[in-house]
Amino acid sequence: HYFIQSNLRKLESVGMRARSLFHINKSMLVLVTILLQLSENAKYKVTILTAAIEGAGTDNDIFYTIIGDKGRTEEHYCDVFFNDDRERGANESWSIDDDAFIGDYMCVKLRGSGSDDWLFEQIYMEVDGVVEDPIVNSLGWLEEEPLTFCLPGHGEI
Secondary structure, eight states: OHHHHHHHHHHHHTOHHHHHHHHHOGGGHHHHHHHHHHHHSEEEEEEEEEOOSTTOOOOSOEEEEEEESSOBOOOEEOOOTTSOOSOTTOEEEEEEEEOOOOOSEEEEEEEESSSOOBOEEEEEEEETTEEOOOEEOOSOOBOSSOEEEEOTTSOOO
């Protein structure tokens, strides 16, 4: 009884999709919970093309938050060990594992750690192996204030 109650709370906490699955067949509660736990462990691959103009690269630490229609990931620091990341003209990728259930991917929030501004051209996102449409940087330089870049039609968060 405790197992069913705790899993029911988990199903309810992830939203409408989980509840509708639960109502289809109550005897499949354990199977539905396992499937939801697997889908919640989303893996993201962020690829960013830094602009090729003078000064576009940065030595700042950059932090990423992935935003969906149902939630957001934690903020993640992305860095390739022993690599000079985010240099002018570079096309670089970082993988992010996060347990948050975000629903459908919509935006990426970027935050820099200092005063070395960064200019990139596009963000490419892969969510659970699915390549999303690229986000073109229409906001300009990432300065001291965080910026949120969204897929077309999703506006700013």
